[in-house]
Amino acid sequence: MGFSRISWINIQTQNVDARYTSRLYSFEANLYHTVEESQIRWLTGFRWLQVSDTLGLVGTNVTGTQTISWNWNAQNNLYGWQVGADFPLIRNSSRWKFSCSPKVGLYGNQCLGRWDDGTPAGTIDNENSVFRNQIAFAGDLSTHLAYSISEAISIQLGYQLLWLNGIGVAGDQPEVLSGTTIATGLNSSGSAFYHGALAGLNFMW
Numbered sequence: 001m002g003f004s005r006i007s008w009i010n011i012q013t014q015n016v017d018a019r020y021t022s023r024l025y026s027f028e029a030n031l032y033h034t035v036e037e038s039q040i041r042w043l044t045g046f047r048w049l050q051v052s053d054t055l056g057l058v059g060t061n062v063t064g065t066q067t068i069s070w071n072w073n074a075q076n077n078l079y080g081w082q083v084g085a086d087f088p089l090i091r092n093s094s095r096w097k098f099s100c101s102p103k104v105g106l107y108g109n110q111c112l113g114r115w116d117d118g119t120p121a122g123t124i125d126n127e128n129s130v131f132r133n134q135i136a137f138a139g140d141l142s143t144h145l146a147y148s149i150s151e152a153i154s155i156q157l158g159y160q161l162l163w164l165n166g167i168g169v170a171g172d173q174p175e176v177l178s179g180t181t182i183a184t185g186l187n188s189s190g191s192a193f194y195h196g197a198l199a200g201l202n203f204m205w
Helices: none
Strands: 012-033 040-061 067-090 094-117 126-148 152-169 190-203
Touching: 040 094, 040 152, 067 126, 067 152, 067 190, 094 152, 126 190
Parallel strands: none
Antiparallel strands: 012 040, 040 067, 067 094, 094 126, 126 152, 152 190
16 A cells, blocks of 8 residues: 655655554553442542554665665553543343443653664664653543452453543654654654453452
8 A cells, every 4th residue: 555644755665565553551440439329330540551553664666676664653651540430221230230431531641752764674774762751631431241250350341432632643653753854753642542342350349
C-alpha cells in the first residue's frame, strides 16, 4: 500500500509498503460502594494503561537496486485515577450478573517517541528519540456477564469500548520525528479508540 505522508523524505523511492501494529495493556484496582436499593456499585481507583504503536515503511530506490526502511514507535504509559459505576442490567440474587460499567479518568502520560531509518532495509543508519510528560484522558464503557465462584471471586466475559486522548500515535510522528534536520519534537496530542472482547477474574476483599 502507499503512504501519502512521506513526501518530505529526501530519497526518491517507489513501491512503498506500510505495516502498522498497536498494543494495549491495562491494569486497575478499584474501591466499590454498593447502593443496596438499586444494586448500583460506585467505584474509584488507580489505573495503568500502556499503548504502543509502531509504523514501518519499506521501499526501493528509483532504480530498484536498493531497499530502504523507516520505523516510528510511540509508547505511552498512563498512570492515574478513575471514577465510574457498575449498573446492573439484570437484577437478581443469583450467581449470574449482567451489567454495564462506564468509567472516566485523568492520567499522567509518560510518552516516548522513537524513529530510525536504514539502507538497506533492516539496518539502522539514523535514529532519534523524544520523551515527554503530559496529561491524558481515558473514557471506558463495557458490558459484562459475571459468574460468582464465591463471595470474593468471580469470572467475567464482556465487550469493551475505550477512548484515549493526549497520547502519541505512531501515524502522527513522520512529520515531527524524522531525520536530523527536521526532528521538531513529538506529537503527543493524538487520540485512539479501541474495542473488543474482554475476559477477567475479579477479586473482592
